[in-house]
Amino acid sequence: MILLAGPGAGVQETRNRDMLLSGSEAYRPLVSRGFQEFRSALQERRLRLLLAGRSGTGKSATGNTILQRKHFLSRLAATAVTRACATGSCRWASWDVEVLDTPDLFSPEVAQADPGFEERGRCYLLSAPGPHAVLLVTQLRRFTAQDVRAWRGVKALFGAGIAARAVVVFTRREDLEGGSLQQYVRDTDNRALRSGSWWPSAGAAAAPSTTERPTGSGRRRSGS
Structure with a gap:
């Protein structure tokens, strides 16, 4: 699915982290179990949303839009603003929604600053037992190979099955200048974007509904 966002648009934990850092095949069963809980989540009216993508695309601003308040740090900067995973929660209708904001976990800069990939471990633990949806945030007119790498x-982190839970969110809606997202993707000279081969899942492009917005309070978690 593709969405278009408006303008900004203990012991067990240690064991889980060790599994995460030792290789993807070790922890994928845990993520799969999280996906199996999606049906029970519908009954519990609880959703865990993970914001992913390269730095500077508007992940934090998108999270703030979902929460309908300024919770995550979001501003124009030459370097990445989000340095660590953080969560915020809200109540939307009868749903308890938790949003996990992440830095660009797969950029060379993060690898240098966090050689032990501890932040990737935090991302996994904070979203346990698995995100119900991953929002892959990118910008119109600024789609690059870094976006493909991020996806x-x-x-690689959650396993190929995560594609069934993925939604592409395009920010900077104003750049369309009155045109449609479908037309932009069809006419763009960006081969990777036009081909759609990198998209998490197949399906028609769709515009989001903005008639209802979540409200509530958020929180920040500390990492292990």
């Missing part, structure tokens, strides 16, 4: 990194 491949998400699949």
Whole structure:
């Protein structure tokens, strides 16, 4: 699915982290179990949303839009603003929604600053037992190979099955200048974007409904 966002648009934990850092095949059963809980989540009216993508695309601003308040740090900067995973929660209708904001976990800069990939471990633990949806955030007119790398990194972290839970969110809606997202994707000279081969899942492009917005309070978690 593709969405278009408006303008900004203990012991067990240690064991889980060790499994995460030791290789993807070890922890994918845990993620799969999280996907199996999606049906029970519908009954519990609880959703865990993970914001992913390269730096500077508007992940934090998108999270703030979902929460309908300024919770995540979001501003124009030459370097990445989000340095660590953080969560916020809200109540939307009868749903308890939790949003996990992440830095660009797969950029070379993060690898240098966090050689032990501890932040990837935090991302996994904070979204346990698995996100119900991954929002892959990118910008109109600024789609690059870094976006493709970010998505491949998400699949490497959570397993290929995460594609069934993925939604592409395009920010900077104003750049369409009155046109449609479908037309933009069809006419763009960006081969990777036009081909759609990197998209998490197949399906028609769709515009989001903005008639209802979630409200509530958020929180920040500390990492292990």
